[in-house]
Amino acid sequence: MVRVLFIHPDLGIGGAERLIVDAALALKSKGHIVSFLTNHHDRNHCFEETRNGMFPVKTVGDWLPRSIFGRFYAFCAYFRMVYAAFYASFVMSKEEKIDIIFSDSISVAIPILKLARNTPKILFYCHFPDQLLSAKGGFLKQIYRAPLNYFEEFTTGRADKVFVNSKFTLRIFCETFQRLNIIPNVLYPSLNTAFFDSKASGDSKNVLLGISPEAFVYLSMNRYERKKNHGLAIEALHKLKTTLSRKDWSSCYLVIAGGYDTRVLENVEYHKELQVLAKQLDVEDNVIFLRSLSDEDKIALLKRINCLLYTPENEHFGIVPLEAMYMEKPVIALNSGGPTETVVNESTGFLVEKDVGEFSGAMLKLFNDRKLCQTMADRGRKRVVQKFSFEAFSERLHEIVEEMVFNK
Structure with missing residues (x-):
């Protein structure tokens, strides 16, 4: 001891x-x-x-x-x-x-x-x-x-x-x-998988009120800091909008969720900047902002979404992709830093360059192919269990x- x-x-x-x-x-x-x-x-x-x-x-x-x-x-x-x-x-x-x-x-x-x-x-x-x-x-x-x-x-x-x-x-x-x-x-x-299992085993908490269960939901989850680059997810969503039919767009959403501390000026400023960006790109009706989720709400959210978008460049490690993969969600991440050691390209998700077009292209592939989503999701969970x-x-x-x- x-x-x-x-x-x-x-x-x-x-x-x-x-x-x-x-x-x-x-x-x-x-x-x-x-x-x-x-x-x-x-x-x-x-x-x-x-x-x-x-x-x-x-x-x-x-x-x-x-x-x-x-x-x-x-x-x-x-x-x-x-x-x-x-x-x-x-x-x-x-x-x-x-x-x-x-x-x-x-x-x-x-x-x-x-x-x-x-x-x-x-x-x-x-x-x-x-x-x-x-x-x-x-x-x-x-x-x-x-x-x-x-x-x-x-x-x-x-x-x-x-x-x-x-x-x-x-x-x-x-x-x-x-x-x-x-x-x-x-x-x-x-990843404390036993904790995730205990929180995810019950009835799913509805953290996205008003969103249809059939809607396709992307999630960008990180602190409200500029280096986390949530703006890339919003810009990619805007690019995706131009390729979808009106019907498909109406069932496509992006959730921005992350740590938010009112004592930290950058958190407050960046949250407002992202809201302005979504409005400027005319996607604000399809973007949902959530702040400082509890563990229970975070796991419920990961259970509900279809795909994780991981936008930081040269992230040191990044625990969020592991959390998403364990919850059986494919991950789209930048091809740099820690995610290159956790996400397997074209197996558990996609590793793409820091380019709105590439990010949006990967999002479109998963939106159009739900079977591919599930295949990548299954592989992701197995990888977390085996390696982490x-x-x-x-x-x-x-x-x-x-x-x-x-x-x-």
């Missing part, structure tokens, strides 16, 4: 959050004691497992600013995480023995976490180098980012073990952190923590 503390900036709703919650579930299932430390935890905007008492969740430093006059978000995020690290090392470690700290997203906390009593082992999970996630800027932005980028590389190297979420991220990691003599291991995120099972993920993570603590 190992005591594991997960430390994460914001226990909201997103792919990174889903991964660490699943990692916590995996370790708990193996008999380990698991808890969370975070800077922010909104019980109305989080995964169910972090609010239903399954795991102890401690929030510290939420009073610290998230930005300074609408700027310096990265610096503030680093500072908030440093505060949490000091709390873990000098308060929590006195109250209980911590064997392993599972850190992700922000590595700057790692040297401070090593100061904790009994010197816990640090496992760092790199979803993607943070310095590559920030928008490019001018000379002043480069000066601002330079020390942050240096500390990211230096502190990442202080972890006892480093893992990444895909072969794509592994390549980017090695290209970005060239001074580190580290080649991380790949630990693919998994929660059981294999749990066993691998169990082996990792035991090796780190007991030097097995």
Whole structure:
């Protein structure tokens, strides 16, 4: 039995959050004691497992600013995480023995976490180098980012073990952190299929009121962030409209669903931008916007749709295609990043270039061929069960923590 503390900036709703919650579930299932430390935890905007008492969740430093006059978000995020690290090392470690700290997203906390009593082992999970996630800027932005980028590389190297979420991220990691003599291991995120089965086994909840059961529904599901590129799905829908008869168009819908936090200005702005785009392209009557779905609603939605559209370019991994494939839905994704390791082109879906015409063409193929939809759906579910099972993920993570603590 190992005591594991997960430390994460914001226990909201997103792919990174889903991964660490699943990692916590995996370790708990193996008999380990698991808890969370975070800077922010909104019980109305989080995964169910972090609010239903399954795991102890401690929030510290939420009073610290998230930005300074609408700027310096990265610096503030680093500072908030440093505060949490000091709390873990000098308060929590006195109250209980911590064997392993599972850190992700922000590595700057790692040297401070090593100061904790009994010197816990640090496992760092790199979803993607943070310095590559920030928008490019001018000379002043480069000066601002330079020390942050240096500390990211230096502190990442202080972890006892480093893992990444895909072969794509592994390549980017090695290209970005060239001074580190580290080649991380790949630990693919998994899907908690038992949870999906339990939520999908009952009567389907109607999350698309007013939409005919015979209608063909596409889904683009990701946070309301510009880099997630929901606009490509709307533009492809507009292109599809020009190829369909009036009757077929009346039974064709696109759902845009994703994490939405009113504290995040980009979420608010991008949601409005997408609504404007749908209106400009004259497809607003066939586009439905949903925000921050509960797990139950998300699974009900995946059960109802016909096809998933996955629009981010060079996505680090992307858990949503796995969720859709397990729910027996074909996936149309960009031919880059993590989806190239999960979606098999022309078998479980289509991998296409970042082109409205190509995206729309793949959408048309599935709209016109329901048998092909079902064939791809069946293959997709089998692939998730065979390659990304929660059981294999749990066993691998169990082996990792035991090796780190007991030097097995």
